[in-house]
Amino acid sequence: MILSKFKRLRGPVSCMLLLVGGLAQAQSESVQIKRAAELREAPGESSRSLAALAARTPVTRSGARQGAWIQVLTAEGASGWVHMFDIGAASSAAPAGAGTSALRGLTSFFNKGSAQGGTVTATSTVGIRGLGAEDLARAQPNPAAVVQAEALRQDADQARQFATSAALSSRAVDALPAPAPVQNTNPMVNTNN
Amino acid sequence: MKLQHTFPRMASLSCLALTAGLACAPAHSQDGAKALNLLGSFLRQAAPAEAPAGVLGNLLGAGLMPSGGNQASAGNLIGLLSQSLEQIDEPKEIEIGRQLAAVLLGSKPLHPDMALQRYVNQLGRWISLQSTRPQLPWTFGVLDDPGFNAFAAPGGYVFVTKGLVDQVAGEAELAGILAHEITHVTGKHHLQAIAKSARSGLLTQVIGSQVRGDLAGAVSAQFLSLGRDLYSRGLDQGDEFEADRNGVALAARAGFDPYGLVAVLQQLRTATPDNPLFALSLSTHPPAQQRLDLLEQAMGNRMDGFTGQPAVTVTQRMERLAATRTASSADAPAVTAPPGRRVPAKK
Numbered sequence: 075m076i077l078s079k080f081k082r083l084r085g086p087v088s089c090m091l092l093l094v095g096g097l098a099q100a101q102s103e104s105v106q107i108k109r110a111a112e113l114r115e116a117p118g119e120s121s122r123s124l125a126a127l128a129a130r131t132p133v134t135r136s137g138a139r140q141g142a143w144i145q146v147l148t149a150e151g152a153s154g155w156v157h158m159f160d161i162g163a164a165s166s167a168a169p170a171g172a173g174t175s176a177l178r179g180l181t182s183f184f185n186k187g188s189a190q191g192g193t194v195t196a197t198s199t200v201g202i203r204g205l206g207a208e209d210l211a212r213a214q215p216n217p218a219a220v221v222q223a224e225a226l227r228q229d230a231d232q233a234r235q236f237a238t239s240a241a242l243s244s245r246a247v248d249a250l251p252a253p254a255p256v257q258n259t260n261p262m263v264n265t266n267n
Numbered sequence: 268m269k270l271q272h273t274f275p276r277m278a279s280l281s282c283l284a285l286t287a288g289l290a291c292a293p294a295h296s297q298d299g300a301k302a303l304n305l306l307g308s309f310l311r312q313a314a315p316a317e318a319p320a321g322v323l324g325n326l327l328g329a330g331l332m333p334s335g336g337n338q339a340s341a342g343n344l345i346g347l348l349s350q351s352l353e354q355i356d357e358p359k360e361i362e363i364g365r366q367l368a369a370v371l372l373g374s375k376p377l378h379p380d381m382a383l384q385r386y387v388n389q390l391g392r393w394i395s396l397q398s399t400r401p402q403l404p405w406t407f408g409v410l411d412d413p414g415f416n417a418f419a420a421p422g423g424y425v426f427v428t429k430g431l432v433d434q435v436a437g438e439a440e441l442a443g444i445l446a447h448e449i450t451h452v453t454g455k456h457h458l459q460a461i462a463k464s465a466r467s468g469l470l471t472q473v474i475g476s477q478v479r480g481d482l483a484g485a486v487s488a489q490f491l492s493l494g495r496d497l498y499s500r501g502l503d504q505g506d507e508f509e510a511d512r513n514g515v516a517l518a519a520r521a522g523f524d525p526y527g528l529v530a531v532l533q534q535l536r537t538a539t540p541d542n543p544l545f546a547l548s549l550s551t552h553p554p555a556q557q558r559l560d561l562l563e564q565a566m567g568n569r570m571d572g573f574t575g576q577p578a579v580t581v582t583q584r585m586e587r588l589a590a591t592r593t594a595s596s597a598d599a600p601a602v603t604a605p606p607g608r609r610v611p612a613k614k
Contacts, residue, residue, distance in 0.1 A: 103537055139436065141574025142526050158529055159563045163536050163556065203543030204414010204430055207499035207550075209374040215491055219372035220365050223408040223424075226384045230401070233392035239591050240438075240584065242522035244397050247573060250512045253564035 105146070107131040108162040113154035117143030124154045132164060345489050349465035352458060357422070360458060361404065364422030366487055367457065370494030371410070371418055371426055378411040378429045386585050390438070391425055391445045397520040399453045407445070415538070416548040418498060419448040421458045430544055436530060438579045442521065443528030447514035454513070456506040461493045501551025511558050512565045524578075525570040532559050 107130060112123040117140040125148065127133070136153070138145035143155045228236070237243065344363055347354040355363070377384065384407075391407035403423035410418075412428040419425045425448040427441070435441050451457060501507075511528060519525040536555040538545040552558070 137436075139526070139530055139578070141524055141576075142529075142568075142571050158526060158533065159559075159566075161533075202413060204545065204547060205375050205410065205412045205416060205428060206414070206543075206547050210370070210495045210499045213370050213374035213491070213495065215366070215369035215487055216373040216376070217365070217369045219376055220368045220424075223368065223372065223377060223406050224404075226381075226388055226408070227404065227406050228385070228388040228392045230392065230396055233389055233396055236389035236588070237393045237522070239588065240579075242393065245520055245522060245573065247516050247519040247525075248569075250516050250565040250569075252509070252512065253561055 103135045104164040105133060105135055105161045106164050107133060107156065108160055111156050111160040113146070113148065113152060113156060114143070115154055117141060117155045119157075121155065125150075125152055127156065133161070135161075345465055345493075348458075348462045352455070352462055355458060357403075360455070361422030363458065363461070363490070364420040364424045366490035367420040367461075367494045367497070368406070368424040368426075369487075370491055371420065371424075371498060372408075374498075375410040375412040375428070378409040380409070380429075382585060382589065383409055383429075383432065386581075386588060387427065387432070387441075387445075389588075390442060391449070394442060394446050394517060394521045394523075395423070395449050398449050398517055403452070405449075414544045414547065415535075417444050417448050419451040419457060421452065421455065423452055425449060425452065432581060434534070435581070436534075436578075437527075438581060438584050439518070439524040439527030439576065440531050440534075441527070441581060442518045442523040443514060443525075443531055446518040446521070446523075447510045447528060450510040450513040450517060451502070451506065454506065454509060456502050456510065457497060460497055460502055460506075464493055464496060499547070499551070504553045507553055508558065508561050511562050515562065515566060515570065519570060519573045522576070524576050525566070525573050529559065529562060529566075532562070 107127045109129050111127050113125040113127050114121040115124055116122075127148070131148070133146040133148050133156070136145040136147060139158075140155075142158050144158055144161070145153065145155055146161070147153050344355070344359055344366075347359065348363070387409050388407045392405050395401060395403070395405040400423070405423040405425070408424075408426045409432060410426050410428045413430040414428050415431045415434055417425070417427045417431060425445060427444060427448075431444065432441065435444070511532075515525045515528050518527060532555045535545070535548070536559065538549065538555075540546060540549050542549075549555075
């Protein structure tokens with residue numbers, strides 16, 4: 075399937091393939107330390123510190139994750155664990171605590187605001203792509219597929235059986251508090267007409 | 268319940284939409300006007316040559332007769348939606364969800380790997396059991412699409428793309444995404460969004476020529492328009508942030524590592540908007556970095572105590588489930604995947 079689509083790719087577009095290939099390797103990704111943190115020997119705050127990592131220290135993710143902790147490699151070759159919330163994207167030049175304004179500036183043009191203006195068309199010439207606005211615009215309702223999907227439903231007992239075999243059990247977890255409204259407006263749906 | 272209604276029935280039901288709209292006209296003149304617009308677009312669609320002669324007479328005449336049945340038709344539902352969400356009870360919500368799911372499945376079909384479909388249904392149903400609406404007839408599905416995306420529709424319809432299943436690191440990540448989508452359903456986010464569209468008059472922009480055939484098609488054309496708009500535009504940012512936050516808690520309630528969704532968002536952060544596999548999910552959601560920042564504020568370290576589960580990839584889980592099924596001979600006949608469509612092994 076991929077091969078047949080490959081033929082449709084033209085020269086400049088073939089770099090997309092590299093990008094797609096790169097995504098599969100996304101786990102060994104360059105990131106940087108967002109705020110001063112410790113490089114831990116093992117996942118967890120109580121684990122021994124191997125080194126102090128200053129804000130904006132570049133590190134490479136190994137791809138390993140254990141709960142909130144991910145394994146990273148420093149430029150000096152030290153391997154250890156940091157909390158996920160202590161890392162930011164490598165392109166973020168923002169200092170610790172100052173948020174991620176640089177990255178946000180980078181991404182704001184493709185956030186929801188611009189999407190409202192029109193559909194995404196830039197991808198339509200690319201051979202391998204995901205379901206896009208163009209597919210939706212062309213879609214004809216497929217009620218038969220809904221019936222097909224409904225026939226694949228699992229009931230509550232089957233779900234519990236799955237949980238047992240997967241050693242999953244339910245736990246009491248408090249709802250997370252909504253953070254205080256931060257920036258600009260929060261365009262919540264107005265249900266009051 | 269069939270989506271393809273017979274012609275005469277649709278004619279009388281679509282008049283329900285009109286009468287519903289007119290009935291509320293004195294109280295909400297704006298809505299009344301929209302109901303008329305809505306009728307206008309029905310008529311425009313019904314008028315072309317493919318509609319049998321006498322349609323208009325039928326349509327108008329039927330309004331004089333007592334309306335039979337209280338089954339919710341697409342037109343009726345939209346009339347109700349544009350008035351108030353409180354008019355949408357659970358069966359109506361599910362019917363709206365079916366209409367929107369038909370649009371999604373009209374853009375991409377279900378993936379043929381039945382074992383995968385079954386697994387995603389088991390996983391999603393288990394998570395939904397911990398939600399605030401465990402009794403909905405939850406339906407999960409994997410769309411045959413290489414992109415990275417997930418969708419929900421009212422009434423318990425949740426879809427993920429095959430590309431997403433292939434690219435998440437493991438079950439905890441997939442669980443985080445399903446929990447996020449389940450939270451959109453329990454929070455009625457899509458229902459609110461389409462009610463807003465219905466009130467804004469967007470419905471009158473339906474282009475009849477894109478819709479095949481009969482009057483039944485014309486009525487669900489309203490939902491086609493709503494669905495296309497909804498899924499290519501996305502929800503309000505506030506709904507996404509809420510679904511992130513509540514999805515993390517929901518996944519943890521179901522026994523999963525609460526950092527699964529955080530890991531997915533970190534993965535999304537590295538994707539660029541010109542990446543054709545991520546284009547729609549990026550354009551319909553707030554920037555991943557912003558979502559991560561807000562999740563960090565909400566989570567702090569209060570979820571760290573719920574971690575510690577061994578990581579399981581989707582492939583590993585499915586192999587284990589298959590082994591369990593083979594071991595228990597008393598089990599119902601196993602659904603087997605068509606040859607050659609196995610889930611690729613994780614790197």
